[in-house]
Amino acid sequence: MTTLPDTEWTTRADLRELVAALGEGNARWVGGAVRDTLLGQPVKDIDCATPLEPREVIARCKAAGIRTVPTGIDHGTVTALRDEGNVEITTLRRDVSTDGRRATVAFSENWKEDAARRDFTINALYADPASGEVYDYFGGLDDIATRTVRFIGDARERIREDHLRILRYFRFQARFGSEPPDAEAIAACEELAPTLKGISRERIAMELLQILVAPDEMDTLARMDALGVLDVILPEADLAQADVVKWERQNELRPEPIRRLAGLLPPDPEIASKVAGRLRLSNAQKKRLRLAAAREPEDAEDPRGLAFRYGLETANDRLAILGASNVELRGWEPPQFPLKGGEIVKRGVKAGPDVARLMQTVEKRWIAEGFPDRERVDALLDEELEK
Template sequence: MAETLPPAAWTQRADCAQLVEALGAVNMRWVGGAVRDTLLDLPVKDVDAATTHLPEEVIALCKAASIRTVPTGIDHGTVTAILPEGPVEVTTLRKDVTTDGRRATVAFAQEWQEDAARRDFTINALYAHPETLEISDYFGGMGDLSARRVRFIGDAHERIREDHLRILRYFRFQARFGAALDEQAEAACEELAGTLKGLSRERVAMELLNLLALPDPAPTVARMRQLGVLQVILPESGKHELSRLQTLVAAEARESIAPDPIRRLAALLPSLRPVVVTVAARLRLSRAHKERLVCAAERGPADAADPRALAYREGMECAVDRLLLADADTAQLHGWIAPQLPLKGGEIVQRGVQAGPEVARILCTVEDRWVAEGFPDRARVEALLDEALSSRS
């Protein structure tokens, strides 16, 4: 007897039923992550469907059923149905015509198995009938799910040569779902690691950050280094940095702080500003992410001595990053809002100091003492100003 998808909230959505009615149950299947994650009893974020209809037919049928569509990837056969409870990507069955390791030329297909054959891993090639929820498994994905094994469909070397990014996707899926290691996949990733150099920096950065955002990527990142993959995409990262990532993951868990891929990338890099600037440029990171990496790289042993002073000087986000990277306690920052210095330069001018650099110097002197004393009240700030002014005479 064929296995069926267990009941899940998304399979019982009224708007999904409307989409099924519009396209016809015989012409579509639920596919990919929604099916896989439901079988693993994990939360489902995105719902995808495959269909024998051409994209233009999908648009016309949805329009007839008053379902709005957006041609998000129509050149590759994808139309997004905009539904009340969340969008559903509907993609026409495809087969690869040519591949060069970076992009593929596809043709539309009519057979479900042809579409399944072009997907990367067996656990991503599971299809569910939209009415009966019967699962179609063409390449042993159900068995791999049970074994927690990430296995390429067909020959691993061939699949990676089709799309080099599949190396990084393999490790991301291994970190998320894997337990048993697939020898053929591991050997192919090791042998073809150098092909990652031909990929766009943005694609590499996206996969790396997606991996680092998972609950505990440290063992997988260590495996990537063991197989020579990490050295290709992040040669700046050595054994010391791998150990620091492991420590950081534990610190985040201890402090009940959510995983953060940029913080974890900082753990994988030396504490050297020129290095992190180079990496940020190579990975085409945003300016905000680059600045965050730079701030984290400038961490020092004194950071943990006064976490609130650190947060005041560098901002809360950078302070938390630095403390966690140092495996230090963040409790002093929980719920704390950095105060503003209750003193303005104009007040110093009113006390007889000529406007200019001297005002700024006095203001900095008072501020430094105010921070060092734990942000005392206005009365103490006035006393500190008096002391600063008297020292000038």
């Protein structure tokens, strides 16, 4: 019998209270928390499966003084609010019908039936909160041991149920999988890659951005490209560009999915806007992608000037994509240009275009000289006024 080891999360008092509220035999930990614990990796989210229907879950939690939020009640999910981290509680389910984009489900009381509707064997492991015993219905423990990412049952059938599972496969393979990958999974992803065209752009973006910060991201993208998957979701991608991951590390930058996405795209803000729109990125993400795409080779020649004009974020993005060092930016904050338009007016220049022109000229020279002090700014203004 395999059991979960004692960890910080398995011994939490607030989780014991939740399990007690649901009642004996009515709760098992499931999915990522179980998988990651067995792999010795940090656990972020706790998910609980139960044969109780949502209204009963809410009632039992209320009786125990545990607040809940009906986050996905139509699909059986209730979130229990816990001091040390919320828990999603989902009623056991079985698929009634699927169309590759969404599923119609019915509640169930059968643990194996619930496991059968999940995607990968390593995600279909359940653990008893009291004993720690792990319940494995489809060989997930063996796949954990060999770090094999394998679909439950027939890979093509699982993908036809939800086409997004193609991208989920590559994300999980990048994070957990060993080489070579499961042959059936690879063949199914290649064959059914065109079905991704029917998936909502938001769901595509959610998976793609996670893949971009996965371990060995470029190897994963190269495999997706070879199998025709990347061409469906990001036909603009060019994998032959600079190794952004390498330059993130050398420039002491944490991984950023938008930066890495920009590194796959040509230096064209209009193409970046097109991609951002298609993926339904947020306004902030779109702006960052456009700014990174507007890069020029000359940007690498003056990192501080670049940071002053566009901000540190954009400067670091462009330098990493260009394969250039950001050492001049580390620990440096762009200064504020000390000259004000009113000061120029006081020097006898009429307010309007001439003031703006002088401001721009002095600022440009100030940047070129490495942001000298106020005395030098005054001297630069004097020189320009004398012309």
